[in-house]
Amino acid sequence: MGSIGIKYPTPAVSLSDHPATLPEVDIPDNIDNEAVATEVLPKLLDLSAETLAENVIWRDSLALTGTFRTFYSPEQVAKIWRYRHKQSSITDLAVTPGSSQVLRFGSATWLQASFSFSTSGACPATCSGTLGLVPHDGKWKIWLITTILEQPLGFPDVDKLEPGTSDLKTDGILDCVVVGAGIAGLSLAGRLKAIGLSYTIIEQYAEVGDIWTKARYDAVKLHTSRDYNQMPGKPISFRPEDPYHLRSDDIAAGFQRYVKTFGINVMTSTTVTSANFDGARKAWTIAARSGGELVTLRARHLVLATGSRGADPVTPDYAHKEKYQGDAIHAMSWKNAAPWKGKKGIVIGSANSAHDIIGHMVDADFSSVTLVQRSKTWVLPSSTFGTLVDDVYNPQTPSEISDRILLGNPLPVQRLVAMQGIRMCADASPEYFDKFEAQGFKTERYGDLWGMMYDHEGKHFFDVGNGRLIADGHVKVKSDALPVAYTETGLEFSDGSHVDADVIVFATGYKSDLKNSARRIVGPEIAEGLEEFWQCDREGETRGAWRDTGRMLNFFCSYWNHCTLC
Numbered sequence: 167m168g169s170i171g172i173k174y175p176t177p178a179v180s181l182s183d184h185p186a187t188l189p190e191v192d193i194p195d196n197i198d199n200e201a202v203a204t205e206v207l208p209k210l211l212d213l214s215a216e217t218l219a220e221n222v223i224w225r226d227s228l229a230l231t232g233t234f235r236t237f238y239s240p241e242q243v244a245k246i247w248r249y250r251h252k253q254s255s256i257t258d259l260a261v262t263p264g265s266s267q268v269l270r271f272g273s274a275t276w277l278q279a280s281f282s283f284s285t286s287g288a289c290p291a292t293c294s295g296t297l298g299l300v301p302h303d304g305k306w307k308i309w310l311i312t313t314i315l316e317q318p319l320g321f322p323d324v325d326k327l328e329p330g331t332s333d334l335k336t337d338g339i340l341d342c343v344v345v346g347a348g349i350a351g352l353s354l355a356g357r358l359k360a361i362g363l364s365y366t367i368i369e370q371y372a373e374v375g376d377i378w379t380k381a382r383y384d385a386v387k388l389h390t391s392r393d394y395n396q397m398p399g400k401p402i403s404f405r406p407e408d409p410y411h412l413r414s415d416d417i418a419a420g421f422q423r424y425v426k427t428f429g430i431n432v433m434t435s436t437t438v439t440s441a442n443f444d445g446a447r448k449a450w451t452i453a454a455r456s457g458g459e460l461v462t463l464r465a466r467h468l469v470l471a472t473g474s475r476g477a478d479p480v481t482p483d484y485a486h487k488e489k490y491q492g493d494a495i496h497a498m499s500w501k502n503a504a505p506w507k508g509k510k511g512i513v514i515g516s517a518n519s520a521h522d523i524i525g526h527m528v529d530a531d532f533s534s535v536t537l538v539q540r541s542k543t544w545v546l547p548s549s550t551f552g553t554l555v556d557d558v559y560n561p562q563t564p565s566e567i568s569d570r571i572l573l574g575n576p577l578p579v580q581r582l583v584a585m586q587g588i589r590m591c592a593d594a595s596p597e598y599f600d601k602f603e604a605q606g607f608k609t610e611r612y613g614d615l616w617g618m619m620y621d622h623e624g625k626h627f628f629d630v631g632n633g634r635l636i637a638d639g640h641v642k643v644k645s646d647a648l649p650v651a652y653t654e655t656g657l658e659f660s661d662g663s664h665v666d667a668d669v670i671v672f673a674t675g676y677k678s679d680l681k682n683s684a685r686r687i688v689g690p691e692i693a694e695g696l697e698e699f700w701q702c703d704r705e706g707e708t709r710g711a712w713r714d715t716g717r718m719l720n721f722f723c724s725y726w727n728h729c730t731l732c
């Protein structure tokens with residue numbers, strides 16, 4: 167199953183440019199939600215544009231289109247739904263008992279119900295979905311449809327990963343080789359194992375999890391929650407006794423537990439250097455280096471789970487670098503503050519890494535720490551993230567259910583719902599932001615989390631504790647002028663002022679180009695025909711991740727199982 171007539175690469179369209187709105191209607195509390203949903207659901211068997219609200223959106227996750235697609239407008243949704251229904255023969259439509267409820271997010275309201283159905287076309291399967299309903303002229307109209315493939319008949323259940331042992335094979339043609347044993351590669355391997363495919367992960371580090379304990383800074387911890395980061399399978403990878411914000415050791419221990427418990431096949435200390443596709447055999451030949459030895463594997467599918475960012479650090483250029491007597495490094499090379507204990511530091515940047523690093527400097531008793539902010543930063547308190555996410559991702563809810571609840575929705579709808587929640591939380595605690603402003607740190611209070619993730623990547627500050635260093639004045643903020651030149655002892659700013667520093671850290675981000683890093687492995691010829699990675703296509707679906715990329719090669723990133731924000 168692949169995408170239908172799509173030519174790669176596809177152009178990027180900002181999430182905010184997709185025609186999505188949340189319904190603003192009155193729905194009384196005393197209606198029989200389930201009766202309404204039961205009355206409307208059969209209309210899907212003969213769907214007409216009149217049954218659909220003007221702002222209708224349908225997102226299909228593999229159930230009826232074989233891939234991830236989103237459709238807009240009554241005419242388009244009705245037309246494609248009817249066509250797909252003809253191909254797939256939808257049957258057994260039933261409202262899930264107890265699922266019907268009125269949802270209210272700020273000014274947005276709709277009646278939502280879950281349902282199940284079967285398909286009996288080329289790929290007979292059981293599926294699930296949700297309907298969003300709104301009243302209109304005395305009738306109920308559908309404004310939201312989601313459809314999700316649950317279980318193709320005759321295949322194992324991808325969500326049922328049982329404890330087991332490794333069966334690592336390197337000879338013959340494997341079904342899949344996965345490059346990278348980070349959270350994405352491991353999660354995918356768990357899925358491959360669950361459905362009985364032959365696979366091997368190839369990981370460059372000696373131990374699974376070293377990317378967190380050795381390659382990133384010492385005190386790194388996730389800003390997103392433990393349960394948001396669970397990998398598929400039971401028992402869960404991160405335990406309830408692990409901290410809410412996992413530290414690097416917790417992550418590595420969880421990864422290793424996962425590999426051991428489920429018997430995930432990983433070749434460690436092995437770096438993939440190239441991969442070539444043999445069109446006649448429809449197989450990849452993957453070359454890797456393990457110590458001094460060359461290893462060759464063959465596979466029908468190749469997945470690059472090599473991390474979506476971090477390859478090329480962005481560092482601004484200031485004049486007279488040669489004058490500066492201190493150290494100037496990018497956050498990518500930052501391990502800890504120990505070499506400069508008690509000294510002076512400047513951190514350029516105001517997003518997550520910057521706030522982590524000012525924390526390390528304060529903990530190392532720096533005599534002065536200055537954070538340089540170029541423009542307003544959207545600040546998301548950890549409590550807001552918890553309010554948005556903890557009801558869905560928690561120890562009681564299996565992550566496959568959580569994913570369906572959150573990620574089954576069209577991305578533009580996810581975006582709007584998150585924006586409503588963020589606005590409500592920010593309005594409830596204005597004093598939190600006022601404290602930042604009082605110290606000169608310019609804040610954006612109402613953020614577009616999905617826009618940040620899909621359109622811009624990063625550029626926000628998830629406050630998991632270090633915000634207090636700014637708010638309480640432990641760290642100075644320089645936001646009224648930008649650095650223009652190095653001096654012998656620090657930096658000179660555009661307003662003529664100087665700040666001294668023994669170490670300057672650039673927390674100024676990375677140029678993220680997964681296609682470019684793919685090029686290093688698969689070569690320019692194959693890379694040219696590939697879909698771009700990340701940002702949305704014209705339907706509001708993610709480009710190049712989790713689906714056909716134009717080759718039997720996939721970029722895999724961890725945003726599906728457990729959205730991973732940084």
Ligand SMILES: Cc1cc2nc3c(=O)[nH]c(=O)nc-3n(C[C@H](O)[C@H](O)[C@H](O)COP(=O)(O)OP(=O)(O)OC[C@H]3O[C@@H](n4cnc5c(N)ncnc54)[C@H](O)[C@@H]3O)c2cc1C
Binds near residue numbers: 346388437438
């Ligand atoms: C400082 C920092 C803090 C972050 N905080 C958060 C957070 O709070 N929440 C969050 O969700 N995300 C956070 N992130 C982002 C996080 O890195 C990603 O979300 C997550 O690690 C992506 O997982 P991944 O498996 O796609 O890639 P990675 O974790 O980067 O794993 C890629 C793996 O591929 C291996 N590899 C790469 N190339 C090869 C090769 N040629 N051969 C063999 N092996 C190879 C690497 O060694 C690595 O093990 C943070 C990132 C950084 C740098």
